[in-house]
Amino acid sequence: MSFQNWSASSSEISDLPLYAVELWHEYRVPIILTTLCFLGILRIYIHQTTDGKSELRALPKLYQPETTPQPQDAKTVSTVKDKQETSVAEKNDTKKQTAANAPRRIKGELPRKAQGQKEEEAKASKIQVLIFYSSITGNTEKIAKDFAQTLSASLATPTGSSEAEHAFLAPRIVDLSEADYDEYFITPPKVLEDEHGERSGEAVDLFYLFLLPSYNIDTINDNLLEHMQETHHDFRIDTSPLSSILGYSVFGFGDREGWPTEDEGFCFQAKEFDRWMAKLTARKRAYPLGMGDWKREGLTRLSEWQTGLTEVLKLVEQTGGLGEGVEGSGDPLESDDEADADEDDGEVVFDGSTEPGAPKQKSSGSIEDVEDMGRIMADGSAATAPAPIAIDFTTYGKTTAKPRKTQPLAVAKEMVPKNSPTYASLTKQGYSIVGSHSGVKICRWTKSALRGRGSCYKYSFYGINSHQCMETTPSLSCSNKCVFCWRHGTNPVGTSWRWVVDPPKMIFDGVRENHYKKIKMMRGVPGVRAERFAEAMRIRHCALSLVGEPIFYPHINEFLGMLHKERISSFLVCNAQHPDELAALQHVTQLYVSIDASNRESLKRIDRPLHRDFWERFQRCLEILRERRFRQRTVFRLTLVKGFNVEDEVEGYADLVEKGLPCFVEIKGVTYCGTSTSSSAGLTMANVPFYQEVCDFVVALEKALHKRGLKYGIAAEHAHSCCILLASERFNVEGKWHTVIDYEKFFELLEAKGPDGDFTPEDYMGPATPEWATWGQGGFDPRDQRVDRKGKPIEI
């Protein structure tokens, strides 16, 4: 190009902007419209296949969200990535990754899957139960083979859920001496294999069972335990590589001849296995650890374990998960978690955190036994325990005008409506509210007995298995506001029934269902004994003494009839304020009245009754009890509160015993609840008597009774709960106390003679009180192990 040419074209170029402007003015409308159309088409193309959340089909790099893991998650993510095998695995791993990034939240429940997801997965996978065993002398190998067959048969029974039917593959047994540990305990197979190890590619969920003898010599068990430990601690591997399995359970075999107790090594390796599996599976204990002596009851225990386990497996089949569990479920080690805010048989236990919503204070757990109190007082923890705030109850009006019995109420209200603060508070404290006025709760002794840590005094005195006992009330309302009742801040009160009345059948079915539900929630808790768990699924006793006044409920007799029909014994505690209802009460297995003071002033100060004629009502109840003493097993229950109803009252109590002539007198030291209401009533730890003080009182009372010519003696004691039993000599046969009840005889008599039938307490008197429960022996169940508040064994 020449310079000339260049200049010419240069002048043309200098005119270009002008030309372009002219062009723009002339064609701007079609240009803008065309550009907008183009951009619109481009946008539709980009988004046509995305829902806004998933990856864009076009320009992925530009719009893809950041997925690079944070440095602290690198290990988790790489571990997870290594293990990706199938699309199912990828889905799980993404979940894990999200969980790892999120703050850790510890909940009192077993992890559960969302409902839709459960059903989805239950349909998607087959369930393969693997039965691992080890065997040196051959017993367990044989047992495992038989066990696999019977389990297979019981799992084949349809559950009724058509979608999940036949989800179980035939259980497979795995000899631990031949198993590849890495395969089963680091990267469990996620696809189906045949006997030759060939993989079909079909997705499978695993459930691990272990039949494990213990050996105190070096065996394959030790190798596997070591492998489990190493796996858990290996920083390259997820600490819980078995968390993808559905659940696990262990059954141990041992020999009591050589290793009589667990402390001496009975089934010690099964216990260790159970612990390591809890860690490797991230708390997936599906059923309590079972144990059995192969020479004695081993096979019976195994069969019970299998029955309970089958139920859990069917639950897993239907829901894809292990269901709800109480706090501590699945934990590797036992803790003292039953020492939470729990009452003992409707009575008071130290509790510093009953305030709704208050975080649980470690230092203010309940006192499991009275001996603890001295230490707590000494270390001053009582003084620092936060006092709960009484709840404002809205279930009854503020008016003090009492509706007359005959006066019809316009509209009866519910005693505890679902939307009331009362309901919220009671359910938070662990009560299940049934209907609108009944409650049920697992008492701490039931939990304790399930874990072999001791039963309540009623086992020692009357032969009641705490783990088979249901504590309930058909009336959460009461007509007293006792200073030591730890619930009176949270319970409706009233002098007469003015609420909606629920039918007895509805209450009975509801409390039973909720009781079993709560027991089932204990099955993953470490230390729960498989045989007691199995027994607990049959309620044999009912303590009508939770809170409130059971005889307040207008259909109490029908309710009792339902209990008895199911051969559930009834221990009913009433507050001696409802003589008419007491007079109309039919047979119960044992009938209590609370005797909280020996005179009018003291009773008023302690029980703070709502009835103005409380003393007359009290006296009338004693008369009724006296009349009934040859038809009902009558009991006076004294709760000693130092500074309130102990000092100088021995003679007064002896007078009351003379008046009512009960079959038994139970004397119990109060335990302190630490509520603001009890504090305002002047109650402190100083009002809690030591066991020795209770003993001194009982000795003095016995003497005072003898002075009056009354034939009573100290029959039994349960030092653990600060309780002593005085019994009428009617229950002393040839120098031996017979305080235990023959429950079967009671039901036979009831069936033969009816609820108003003429039979006496002696007619269902049981065998002699066990030696260990008699006065001077302490009364702790020798089958169990006493523990301190931290769950450490205590030598007795």
Ligand SMILES: Cc1cc2nc3c(=O)[nH]c(=O)nc-3n(C[C@H](O)[C@H](O)[C@H](O)COP(=O)(O)O)c2cc1C
């Ligand atoms: C060498 C040996 C050591 C044992 N050590 C214990 C033990 O420490 N604790 C226990 O409860 N049982 C112990 N036992 C009993 C076994 O656990 C029990 O006999 C079991 O049924 C054996 O099962 P197997 O025949 O499948 O090997 C031991 C047995 C043997 C032979």
Ligand code: SF4
């Ligand atoms: S009688 Fe039953 S409810 Fe009462 S403390 Fe004992 S086990 Fe618990």
